[in-house]
Amino acid sequence: MSLIVTFATVHQALKCENVLGTDGVGVRLMPVPRRLSSSCGLCAEIAGLDATALCARLEAAGIEYEAVYRMGDKGPPELVASMDDNQ
Secondary structure (H helix, E strand, O other): OEEEEEOOOHHHHHHHHHHHHHOOOEEEEEEOOOOOOOOOOEEEEEEOOOHHHHHHHHHHOOOOOOEEEEEOOOOOOEEEEEHHHHO
């Protein structure tokens, strides 16, 4: 299982990669999986953090994200957090 973070802008995705990557968190930018959205854009796959810690770090760094999903190889993605929930 991995966590996928979606963003409204490429700028926020790059900021996520820069900030979390500098902190030693595994971050990989990639196209948004079709299972999440048919629109084009970048998302971040995150390793080494649970959803609560990830959202706290994103918010502390001022990174605006759309949603965080838990993705497995099988089954649908699970929405675990959205920026709207935390405002």
